Amino acid sequence: MINQEISKDMFAPAHIDPSKSEKIAKPSLNFWQDSWLRVRKNKGAVVSIVILGILIIMAFVGPMITPYEYDAQNTKHNNLPPRIQGLENVHWLPFDGTLTRRNGTEYNAYEVRKVDNYYWFGTDALGRDLFARVWTGTQVSLFIAFMAALIDMLIGVTYGAVSGYLGGRVDSVLQRIIEVIVGIPNLIIVVLMILVLKPGIVPIIVALTITGWTSMARVVRAQVLKFKNQEFVLAAKTLGASDTSIVFKHMIPNMFGVIIINTMFSIPNAIFFEAFLSFIGLGLQEPNASLGTLVEDGFKSMIAFPYQMIIPSIMIALIMVCFNLVADGLRDALDPKMRD
Incomplete structure (x- = not known):
């Protein structure tokens, strides 16, 4: 072995720069950035967000890319099956314009009736274009669901925050009112309201919001009761903040995650109720x-x-499943107890 000299310099302590001792190597993330990273790990939620984005865009763009109006009738073209340019020669796809007779034989409805038009989703009994009607219907259903969810959120958050913060006799009275409303079947209240107000977009939204806010109010009340005696609320009281400021500037921002999750779950419920009311x-x-x-x-x-019922049914199922998956992903991302 070759003898090597070991100098005293090799045992000298390392030079440490005090200015870099507490330097953070990775950029810090706030609550929402960290939650978004967790949502991105949930493949089902990401795919659902993409699908919902496409559906929402098509709800507004779809009626514009077809040459037919959603309410224009053409009885000569009634009950035509779906036919799409370029796919009409692919017989294993349901877009070639064929129908099946009762004896089991297939025929091309467009050739038999000498129709040169293309209806991508077919037509209904009055000859109206189903492509335009499906996307217009999606637009209306989403509008009703979002408006009902928004009103439920506003009423439920305000009601639950007041009930939980004031407490005492006020809380007891407000909670008994909620129990009375919840004790009556939701479907009965909605149907009675529709019968009284007559069918329409506004009556449906009003009917859906009569009882839809109760679950949000209970969740917000529970959160307010948890926050009411915590240090940041006591500090705000000590500094002279008003009750309104404490509730809406300090408590509610700390429960945004819970509010968003409950709102996301209420949207598919509103879509289902609207579809049910329309069906009956x-x-x-x-x-x-x-x-x-x-x-x-x-x-x-x-x-x-069958295509006249299958296509809108698939649309309803797709919207409800996607919203539920997104809400489930947000719950896992925003709930601290679900963090890995």
């Missing part, structure tokens, strides 16, 4: 269209022309 004839009236009215119209001729 208490929804929008002709010539207006929603996904529920389209399913109700297609149900009348389900055996002969």
Whole structure:
């Protein structure tokens, strides 16, 4: 072995720069940035967000890219199956314009009736373009659902915050009112309100918001009771902040995650109720269209022309599943107890 000299310099302590001792190597993330990173790890939520984005865009763009109006009738072209340019020669796809007779034989409805037009989703019994009607109906259903969810959020957050913060006799009275409302079946209240107000977009939104805010109010009340005796609230009281400022500037921002999650879960419920009311004839009236009215119209001729009910039914199922998956992903991301 070769002898090596070990100098005293090799045992000298390392030079440490005090200015870099507490330097953070990675950029710090706030609560929402960290939550977004967690949402991105949930593949189901990400795919659902993309699908919902496409559906929302198509709800506004779809009626514009077709040459037909959603309420324009052409009885000569009634009950035509879907046919799309470029896909009409692909027989294993349901876009070639063929129908099946009762004896099992197939025929091309466009050739038999000598129709040169293309209806991407087919037509209904009055010859109206289903492509335009489906996207217009999606637009209406989403509008009703978002408005109902927004009103539920505003009423529920305010009611629950007041009930939880004031406490005592006020809290007892407000909670008994909620218990009375919850004790009455939700469906009965909604149907009675529609019968009293007559069918329409505004009556449906009002009917959905009569009882929809109760769950939000209970959740917000529980959060306010948890925050009411914490240090940041006591500090705000000591500094002379008003009760309104404490509730709306200090407490509610700390429960944004819970509010967003409950609002996201209420949207598919509103879509389902709107579709149900339309299906039993208490929804929008002709010539207006929603996904529920389209399913109700297609149900009348389900055996002969199944596409008239299948297409809007798929749209309803897709919207509800995507919203539930997004809400589930947000719950996992925003709830501290779900953090890995």
